[in-house]
Amino acid sequence: MTSVRILSRAEAARIAVQAQLLTAQRPGDIVETVQSLTVLPIDPTAAIAPTADLILWSRIGWPYEPSDFRRLFHDDREIFEWHGFYRPMSDLPLFLPEMRRGPRSASARDWVASNERFRRDILDRLRVDGPLRPTDIEDTADVPWRSTGWTNDRNVLQMLEILTGVGEVAVDHRDAKGRWFDLAERIYPEVASPPDDDAARGRAERRLSALGIARRKATAQPGEPIDVGDIGVEVIVDGVDGRWRVDPILLDAGASDPRTALLSPHDRLVFDRVRLREIFGFEYVLEMYKPAASRRWGYFALPILHGDRLIGKLDATLDRRAGTLRINAVHEDEPFAGSTADAVDAEIDDLARWLGVDVARP
Structure with missing residues (x-):
């Protein structure tokens, strides 16, 4: 009888973060990033920037230009849109x-x-x-x-x-x-497609490579599933009920250089709110549909990643007319140490520079 490997929550979080290209080893270009992430959510809300742009900036950093993405989508046909997501044409x-x-x-x-x-x-x-x-x-x-x-x-x-x-x-x-x-x-190139079963397995393999760790079976989602069937290696996450599937490439990849990142609420690292609680112990709700008086973190608060931990939420609004990224609040799940606060401030400054505006702090 083969024993099932047990991961700590920290190890599970490390795998999820590495799969989503959120370490200090940034990807080189847009196509590479989209191929690794497999999907980019499309959402019209642009309190700070369109969702796909914000996700790509959080991976690539200052070299990312939205016009380059539009060219790859419309002119070069390296990316296509289907069921609410941008996807690599490959x-x-x-x-x-x-x-x-x-x-x-x-x-x-x-x-x-x-x-x-x-x-x-x-x-x-x-x-x-x-x-x-x-x-x-x-x-x-x-x-x-x-x-x-x-x-x-x-x-x-x-x-x-x-x-x-x-x-x-x-x-x-x-x-x-x-x-x-x-x-x-x-728009679509002429390509051969595999048999249905092979295609379904290929989609699940791609999904697991992007998520790193996922459930075998989960509640159906619109547009893109969050479960992977029997793909990958079965593991248990210590302190979490049930079993998981892990990308074998990432299972023993070891630690990588950490960094701080500001994430879209629609980012695939945080999109599955159940996995978010179970692995990261992070509570998050997108509050844009709530009355202002009922919001805890803000209209479009950005989850804050620091290393392999989600540590807070940034409530910010882009005011193009005033040329400012207005910081309404930085919600700390636990008080930030001095170095952590400095890293978060630096990422806010980087976001403002990419947007071409100044930071307006309270």
Whole structure:
């Protein structure tokens, strides 16, 4: 009988941090970073910077330029967008089998079947005039899309979302007003895809390499799972119920040079709030949807990483008109030692320099 290896929480945290490229050994460029992280969340909130930009800056540092990312996405086609995430184009073959299975929900499948003429109209319009915004496309739906949310009766956008999900349409680029869509054949390269089972295993392997440590099975997430099945090495984390899977490359990698980082609330290191508590002992809630009086840490507080520990939250707001990064508060989970406070201040200064503004401290 093979014994299961037991990791301390500190060892588990070290693995997660290394997997997410948050050590002093920074990655060299954007493509390398996206390939290692596997996904970059897309979120329109820009209290400080767009989510993908903030995540890339936190890894690459001052050399990162958002214009370089846009070029890699739109011009060079090194990155593509699918199901709410930017992804490396090198991973496209792993997602083609999932795309080809068709819409995920029965209601979406039935709606598309009832609107076959509408579907053809959109594809024909993109073929002639694409790329286009949703507002550029005529709504010829026979059956409207019904939901209790914001997509109700937004037929063009909903059909574009579904066609993007199944790989007939793709996001060409984004501007200040949102996404432009085109035929996927103009955006995606012609690549062979592996069989379904091999693709699913490949996706899980890629996911574990980016997370470092993950559950075998977890609650389903929109867009990108957080579990990995039987991939990797099974371990126990001391003091935490259940078992985990770990990337074998990182299991015995040893310590690396630490650094301090300011993270997006949507960063994959902190996105899984259950794992966040179990491994890092860190409590975090994104409070932008709470009334101001109910917030503990701020509208869009940034988790603060120091070495392999999450030690607090930064409540800051970018004021472009005033040319300042306004520091509302630095919430210390435990009082910072002098060297820790200096490291956090230095990272705040670096963030402001990258944004091209001054720091306004209370």
